[in-house]
Amino acid sequence: MDPSLLPDVDNNQTFAEEPFDLDSFSITMALLYFIVCTLGLAGNSLVIVVILKLDKMSSSTTVYIMNLALADGLFMVGLPFIASQSFLNHWMFGDTVCKFVMVLDGINQFTSVFCLTMMSIDRYMALADPLRFARWRMPHRAKIISAFLWLCSLITILPMALHFSAEQGLCIPDVSSDAWWLGVLSYTFIMGFALPFVVMTATYAALLLTLRSKQLRSAAPHKESPRLEQQVTKMVVAVVVVFGMCWLPFYTLNFCSLYESGPVLTFTRAFEFAVLLSYSWSCANPILYACLSDTFKGYFRTLLCPATKLSPSLHYSTGRYDLNDTDVLDVTVLA
Template sequence: MGNYNNTTCSIDDSFKYNLYGVVYSIVFVLGLITNCASLWVFCFRMKMHNETAIYMTNLAVSDLLFVFTLPFKIFYNFNRHWPFGDTLCKISGTAFLTNIYGSMLFLTCISVDRFLAIVYPFRSRTIRTRRNSAIVCAGVWILVLSGGISASLFSTTNVSNTTTTCFEGFSKNIWKTYLSKITMFIEVVGFLIPLLLNLTCSSLVLRTLRKPATLCQIGTNKEKVLKMIIVHVAIFVVCFVPYNSILFLYALVRSQAIANCSIERFARTMYPITLCIATTNCCFDPFVYYFTSKSFQKSFNISPLIKMDNLFKIDSATKMALPVTHEELTEQMNINNGGELMSESNFKD
């Protein structure tokens, strides 16, 4: 893309250090409080751990693992020196990637689970079980840890005369041979596929709710369902779409697949900003727990803004509803099929 000489393209992105330091400090405080409280609810206050709670618990763990590494990053960005050694540098890099892409995948699991619960409430009963949810979560952890560890192998410390750096300073050759390929793989598997699944599942849920027989039963509660879906999709889109879009461009620039100084300036300026936005996801995930789980609301003795048990009512002709807990299903319909459906609403004739 035109003549380009890396030595003549002057780029000053030093603003990122103070930006990272401030944002990481805020995220550390808020993320630590909200996710510790969420994990405490999941482990000690909720009476039953269904498949939805399993996904949310794993999402909270992913957030906390990242939050615990933030004090080291805060120190580094304010002092521009990494005294903690190469191993901790790699661990911090792995924790960041695990959080970003683990969060996207666990949010996708929740979205797909909600889709199955609403659109196929009866046919999905044998699929939506705690055992299958645990297997899916294990697969997600294996995937994100593999990708995170592979990328963090290059997050080595670079020692100069006065300072030691971490998370930066990768050579053009490393970007061309390794990092660009790893980045593209992560982008497809960890971002594009989850994004399409989230948007597709949400649109199909909304289409199901627009059916006349369903609308007749839901009434004004449709607006509350929309709020629940909007919160989920907004966290995904606002936190992750900007970062991954710029990351794709950033990888092309750093590997010199795109050799244009203006584009490189844009990518290297926007990358720290979008990365900071992405890290705030661990502060917003508890909103997903609140809007998705009635049990989560009750555990804090909160009078919920949205009464999840009133979101859906079943029509005897169409049998369209959001599935219920195993206990509620057994009590109301005397059905015991060994699989839980969802913990958030009741069947009502």
């Protein structure tokens, strides 16, 4: 819940009372917010259109990617509101809109993280034992699991989001005590970063070990194995590193804010940049698909260049495997 966790309530109130001062930092941040919001909405909208039009959610993987893109796209909807508050040092949309934006922001943030985590588990099941986990990877089951993830996000974030108020001129949480605030930070850090990060890292590490083990056991290594392992490795590094780089500074500065005794301009600006960085993660996923997934490269090319025909090999390649061969898998691994 990015905008919710502002450095310090008293500090924010101090800044809200200061007159609006247009400086180079404010202009730069406003421009960056605009770029992130535009890329995020355009990129995730493109992913949604590609999946609905070309893939038609034919596998569990693309069901999760669809929900991830939807959550990331909706996550961008709240960005203009947060950007205006950062730019003007004032919330001008009223208390009701403040609560609504915080609920929307929190649900989509947690759903995005939960979907990405579920995708890592799905990728592991696809390679570890595809026959055993086949029934859990059916598209209709993935849709049910995705709906459950949205519900979990709502339950997770609703109690905290409703504590937000715009009564002090900024959309900020009503902090009753430092202990309460520390509890909120710890809760969101564990649920929204630490636990998903550990699960993703563990499942992707197990996935790489599984690939290597299957390659070593095979008497006649399939020609696709090295390419598949290389693609998986790239995606593992990209997903884990980008997720960590975008979210770790945000949570780190939130915990550091507990020890800030007064308004510090450098810290406040660093925090504003960390918030922007956390939002930029939502526009990074489509870029990862376009750069690291052969399947989505073909989909994007077909959608944006209608004259280009979609290769038959790309159809259903996001989750297919040979039922007669448990050692050689044909699975395109997506983030």
